Amino acid sequence: MFERFTRGARATVKGAVAQAERAGVGSVTEEHLLLALLEQEGGRAAFAVTALGLHDRRASLEASFAEARRRGGLTRADTDALAGIGIDVGAIVSHVEGTHGQGALDADRGGRRWWRSGHRPFTPGAKAVLENSLRVALGRGDRFIGEEHLLLALTAKPGSVADVLAEHGATCASVQRALYGPDADGGEADHAQAG
Incomplete structure (x- = not known):
């Protein structure tokens, strides 16, 4: 599937790995994909991210x-x-952290499986976003997967990343409008959620 990715989409995936490395975590998550998208310049996704004000709210997104x-x-x-x-x-989080330390419920806390292989694995959620980006692209009639398809797949996949994006005004519908204009149809969201 990676051969279908545009140069920008490949840079985003590589950027996600770099985000995970900087964070010192063992695997690449959907969050890392989004943070890598925020660093991209010059493509459709960069335009949408800027139009939605996500660049200016990166600190809030990270919090x-x-x-x-x-x-x-x-x-x-x-x-x-x-x-x-x-x-x-x-209350449960506070109790657990009181007993086991802050961040005790963080799923990727200290995982180091990547040391053995030399490659950080992608979480099932991050893999699902990559797979759904193909569905989004095909649903739009596109032959290649661009950063914009990754962004749409992130907004369409239920979970904490889509939740945080929605809190910051970036729903699947608003991203579609930023990418494709006010007449954008919702078909790609249906394709992305089907996976």
Whole structure:
């Protein structure tokens, strides 16, 4: 599939690996893909990211990601659903961190499987984004996968990254409008979520 990626999409994937390296974590996540997209210049995704104001709110995005990791990757919807049945996720996180230390629920805390192979693996969620980007591209009638398809796949895949993006005004629909104009159809979101 990587042969279908444009130069910019390949740079994004390589940038995601670099993001994981800088963070000192063992695997590449959807968060790393988004942070790498924020560093891209000159493509459709860079235009959309700028138009949506995400460049200017990078620190806020990173703080939201840190909070999501602290909750063990639970989305706001998950947290709200649990609160609806009387479970206070904040209290549980505080108790766990009081016993095991801050960030104890962070799924990638200290994982070092990549030392053996020399390559950081992609998490199942990050792999799903890469696969869904192909569906997004095909759904739009595109032969190649660009950064814009990665961005749309990130917004369409339910999880903490899509949650954080939505909190910052970057939903699948708003990204489509930024990329393709006000008449953009929602077909690629359907293709991306099908995977």
